[in-house]
Amino acid sequence: MSAQKPSLPQGTRDFGPAVVARRNYIFGIIRRVFEKFGYAPLETPTLENLSVLTGKYGEEGDQLLFKVLNSGNFLKKQKGDVIKEEVTPDDLLAGPKKVLPKIAEKGLRYDLTVPFARYVVMNRGTLTFPFKRYQIQPVWRADRPQRGRYREFYQCDADVVGTDSLLCEAEIVLMMSEVLNALGLTDYTIKINHRKILSGLYEALRAEGKEADLFVAIDKLDKIGPNGVSEELSAKGYSNDMIKRLFSFLSVKGNFHDKLTELEKMYKDSIGELRDDSGIWFEIVEGQQYAKSGFIRALENARGFDEIKKVYNYLQAFDFTQFDNLEFDPTLARGLSYYTGCIFEIKINNVNMGSVSGGGRYDNLTGAFGLPGVSGVGFSFGVDRLYDCLEELNLFPSDAATTTRCLVANFDVEGERAMLPVLRQLREAGVASELYPEAGKLGRQFKYADAKGIPFVLLQGSEERAQGRFKLKTMSTGQEQTLTLEEVLAVVQA
């Protein structure tokens, strides 16, 4: 057998001990906050049936799903003597769309929200609503990897389904800021917007065509600037008049409250304008006629403003203090197609990294699985991006990577035997400890401790053993003390 060069699939990574320890540090903080807010853990399978996943993330998302080839001979099926072709020449001619469902019926999960919705529907009889769950598992996307983007990455989701209450939205903001604070991140922005406000913009422009084109374009405002957005919208068929109108809406300035109220006023003014789309015309004021369908849509969209305000009021009632980190951003769009209400995103400032968290309310995700009328809201941390941010900002605590706290040096055969009970007592005291597994040069053993970041080394050579004492070296300072075992435990446990 010839040796092959080992390699990893594109966009995947190994995680060595130090990295895992630091990821666990992040997981720990997130899990603690989620549990503190009353969310219970859930895990779902890596594989889902493709029928569960497809159509939930938009066209783009479907393409990014990893599909898993059916087991066995996926081209033919044999029953008794009858061999049935699964994939016919006609299918092949018709292309991948026709062939794919016949050869792949499973896929890797793309996020945690859709599997959660599936779980809720399948277990509706046994769940107590509102149902709050958190979920920390990897997800897969067949994307081209680049900075902060991997094909396999961890998401930490917290979602609640079965209630419309905007308290949940407010608590999401609280959880977001609490996690970021605990991680030592200070310069961040939690952006909030509402799908209905976005739809309202679309309505106010009297635009036609795909809403999503508009959302995707304005979402890029801070990246490609007004000119870029104009160009993109022109290309999608938006008139100069509409674009001009859009920017007058988006020009709102000031703090959270100012921006929101100003935009709301502009929007409500525009509702009162005559509209020319099809529908039943009816009279509203002073003999003017309005298209009823558009008017009703517009009124419905206006609720977006009320909801954001309520979330804000909840936060004030909570004595939330970090309003400086909270921004109402009417350009925030988010691509996932299932959002219907408030939407969130977190940007870590002064780090070249996409959003580290995103989420929102989805009114009818369970409807796709036959359970309509169950509203849900949730969000997700991208741990891999958080990790990259913490690393770039040097915010990992120095002991986050350490597992062993005390290395017991190994002098010789008798020494090794004498240290075994000591090792046991260290461990019983809850001190992560290891005995260097072979007698040998102390230099090597200290190097080992240094390389692993072990803070203490415990030694007992013949001299110390004669006095019934130990020598404890603190690696960071190089200081050594001669101590009894009790004293050693006290120092090491501190």
Add this chain to the structure above:
RNA sequence: GUAGAUAUAGCUCAGCUGGUUAGAGCGUCGGAUUGUGAUUCCGAAGGUCGUGGGUUCGAGCCCCAUUAUUUACCCCA
């Protein structure tokens, strides 16, 4: 899917218009030091120069192809 960049030791990278035997730092291993790491000193191992073709008297360097990695677009955590 589209476009660019890169590929030389375990890692990070030098390598002159194309010219003898391809270098450094870090790491690893050995020694100075058989009771002391990070710091000091000495030494050693480690390379089909991504792969396959081509040009040339001669290719790490030039050309073509290919694979991988990476950045950006699209989209997203």
